[in-house]
Amino acid sequence: MTKALYSGSFDPVTSGHLDIIYRGAKMFDSLVVGVIENPQKKPLFSVEERVTMLKELFKDTPNVEVDSFSGLLADYVNANGFNAVIRGLRAITDFEYELSMAQMNACLFNKDVESIFLMTSPKYSFISSSMIKEVASLGGSVSGLVPDMVLDKMKNKYIKIK
Numbered sequence: 001m002t003k004a005l006y007s008g009s010f011d012p013v014t015s016g017h018l019d020i021i022y023r024g025a026k027m028f029d030s031l032v033v034g035v036i037e038n039p040q041k042k043p044l045f046s047v048e049e050r051v052t053m054l055k056e057l058f059k060d061t062p063n064v065e066v067d068s069f070s071g072l073l074a075d076y077v078n079a080n081g082f083n084a085v086i087r088g089l090r091a092i093t094d095f096e097y098e099l100s101m102a103q104m105n106a107c108l109f110n111k112d113v114e115s116i117f118l119m120t121s122p123k124y125s126f127i128s129s130s131m132i133k134e135v136a137s138l139g140g141s142v143s144g145l146v147p148d149m150v151l152d153k154m155k156n157k158y159i160k161i162k
């Protein structure tokens with residue numbers, strides 16, 4: 001059985017993330033969406049809120065599971081028998097960071113664990129969670145850039161959102 005991890009902060013999960021998850025889930029028997037607490041970022045949604053939203057979004061996709069973890073990604077990957085870690089590449093600016101992370105992880109992963117990169121669909125290539133939060137907090141519309149359910153939850157956090 002092949003098993004992949006797609007990990008990130010997902011604060012909030014965007015339409016770009018969803019695209020990667022659906023495409024990744026077609027490539028592996030099982031895809032785990034791993035929500036990580038990044039101490040360097042001040043989150044809008046707690047890890048529990050992010051996990052709940054992702055579980056709801058993928059409740060009808062049987063080979064997608066949602067989990068959370070903290071600490072070193074490679075420790076989580078090695079302890080849970082993953083074959084691959086999926087990452088989305090939006091633009092050339094992502095490449096340098098992703099290359100160094102993949103090479104560092106390659107030193108830490110168990111034998112035969114691979115980092116796999118999927119090119120983000122062009123219609124989502126400009127989206128980032130922090131840009132979504134900035135636009136929404138200033139009253140701009142982010143409709144279509146995040147799932148409707150996430151938009152509703154964001155409305156509870158931002159009074160001005162359209």
Ligand code: COA
Nearest residue numbers: 008009016017036071072073088101104120127128129130
């Ligand atoms: N569509 C839309 N947005 C996307 C995207 C896509 N396909 N892919 C990435 N993004 C965005 C995210 O929304 C995020 O935006 P933000 O910075 O505005 O919040 C940004 O790109 C970076 O996302 P991501 O790659 O998920 O970074 P992250 O910080 O959320 O998580 C980890 C990266 C979890 C893989 C990394 O931090 C990690 O491994 N942490 C564990 C500690 C560790 O092991 N460190 C050593 C690594 S070698």
